[in-house]
Amino acid sequence: MKIPFSPPFIDQAVIDSVMDTLRSKWITSGPKVKELEQEMLNLTGSRAAICVNSWTSGAIMMLKWFGVKEGDEVIVPAYSYCATALCVLHAGAKPVMVDVLDDFTIDPIKVRYAITERTKAILAVDIAGWPCNYNLLNAVIKDSAVTKMFYPETENQLKLGRILLISDAAHSIGATYGGVPAAQKSDIAIFSFHAVKNVTTAEGGCICLNLTDNFNVAEEYTYLKMYSLNGQTKDAFTKTMGSGWRYDILFNGLKINMPDICAAIGLAQLRQYKDLLLPVRKKIAYKYNNTFSLFSWFVPPPLSNDERESSYHLFPLRIRDITEEGRDQIIEYLSGKGITANVHFIPMPMLTYFKSIGYDIQDYPNSYRQYACEISLPIYPQLTNAEIDYIIVNVANAVKEQIYKTKMLKKAS
Numbered sequence: 001m002k003i004p005f006s007p008p009f010i011d012q013a014v015i016d017s018v019m020d021t022l023r024s025k026w027i028t029s030g031p032k033v034k035e036l037e038q039e040m041l042n043l044t045g046s047r048a049a050i051c052v053n054s055w056t057s058g059a060i061m062m063l064k065w066f067g068v069k070e071g072d073e074v075i076v077p078a079y080s081y082c083a084t085a086l087c088v089l090h091a092g093a094k095p096v097m098v099d100v101l102d103d104f105t106i107d108p109i110k111v112r113y114a115i116t117e118r119t120k121a122i123l124a125v126d127i128a129g130w131p132c133n134y135n136l137l138n139a140v141i142k143d144s145a146v147t148k149m150f151y152p153e154t155e156n157q158l159k160l161g162r163i164l165l166i167s168d169a170a171h172s173i174g175a176t177y178g179g180v181p182a183a184q185k186s187d188i189a190i191f192s193f194h195a196v197k198n199v200t201t202a203e204g205g206c207i208c209l210n211l212t213d214n215f216n217v218a219e220e221y222t223y224l225k226m227y228s229l230n231g232q233t234k235d236a237f238t239k240t241m242g243s244g245w246r247y248d249i250l251f252n253g254l255k256i257n258m259p260d261i262c263a264a265i266g267l268a269q270l271r272q273y274k275d276l277l278l279p280v281r282k283k284i285a286y287k288y289n290n291t292f293s294l295f296s297w298f299v300p301p302p303l304s305n306d307e308r309e310s311s312y313h314l315f316p317l318r319i320r321d322i323t324e325e326g327r328d329q330i331i332e333y334l335s336g337k338g339i340t341a342n343v344h345f346i347p348m349p350m351l352t353y354f355k356s357i358g359y360d361i362q363d364y365p366n367s368y369r370q371y372a373c374e375i376s377l378p379i380y381p382q383l384t385n386a387e388i389d390y391i392i393v394n395v396a397n398a399v400k401e402q403i404y405k406t407k408m409l410k411k412a413s
């Protein structure tokens with residue numbers, strides 16, 4: 001059997017949607033992007049949704065929108081994909097990394113201690129689709145001792161009057177918190193539509209706004225659409241709608257708009273997401289969870305509790321007491337059986353670039369602990385029952401072999 005890690009979901013509806021766009025002769029930003037934004041509003045209940053060409057570019061734009069600049073700090077977890085910190089560097093500011101909890105999410109207490117008078121934003125990552133502790137994070141940023149430390153330097157910072165809470169929702173499309181879509185628990189939630197994510201547009205992202213009433217969300221939407229298109233007053237589609245050729249450039253925006261040909265893929269997936277694609281992911285996650293629960297080496301991942309429910313983007317299997325080398329060998333074993341597994345994530349302080357600018361994994365012991373024992377298993381709607389059983393059997397065998405080896409080694413020494 002050959003089981004890839006996360007192939008995109010491409011059914012007839014996706015193909016039809018793309019063909020429809022091709023035949024319409026309109027392939028860049030236009031009606032399909034508008035429809036995708038509307039679907040994102042329906043799913044998240046957000047006040048505005050702006051599609052862009054990646055999570056990363058969307059995050060850079062929103063940090064710039066908030067006026068984050070050189071000398072500012074943005075708090076991020078050490079345990080994430082590099083983009084979570086790189087967007088902060090691209091905005092000119094300093095990513096202040098903090099350690100994570102045992103559920104992989106940023107530790108709100110560590111966040112509280114990392115706040116300084118330079119802190120402008122927090123980027124909280126819903127790892128594997130599991131929402132961060134947003135109630136605590138909101139309590140931290142709204143605490144009067146913390147708001148007193150906040151020095152607004154731009155109009156948007158004045159309007160908010162406190163640290164901006166951005167959710168890195170790259171994994172968590174469809175996740176819930178306290179009975180509402182998790183996106184509503186932060187000021188801005190940014191989703192990724194990269195090829196491996198739950199919903200994809202090949203490359204793409206969506207910014208969902210749930211800003212306070214001090215902001216005019218309709219105006220912000222118009223402004224951000226312009227920002228994502230060179231600060232241009234009219235997009236190409238509007239110009240074809242008989243609104244005239246003349247346009248203006250109001251400010252130096254970015255060029256990060258999403259094309260319709262990409263939106264067409266995501267649109268066809270999103271229309272089946274809540275009723276079909278997400279429930280299938282959930283079913284697979286619980287099949288893994290219930291079966292592996294029979295083994296004492298299994299550390300269950302966070303999937304759902306009274307407060308939160310995951311989007312089941314990853315199944316982060318953790319193996320009790322395994323070393324990093326032992327974990328690597330299990331992945332090798334699985335690879336030999338045709339199963340592609342992965343690790344989410346190598347903590348950023350372990351990557352060459354972040355090391356070179358002074359980050360050290362020793363400062364983030366729990367990020368290392370989670371990383372060293374983690375294996376992300378294939379989880380996607382196209383997996384057959386036979387494939388899932390095959391993965392389960394081989395994981396169990398691989399771990400048994402590895403634990404046996406480790407015990408022999410310990411005896412020998």
Ligand SMILES: *Cc1c(COP(=O)(O)O)cnc(C)c1O
Pocket residue numbers: 053054055056057080081083084125168170171191192193194203204205
């Ligand atoms: C995929 C991912 C991103 C980046 O998304 P892009 O759309 O590829 O820019 C950011 N954060 C996390 C946690 C991710 O997994």
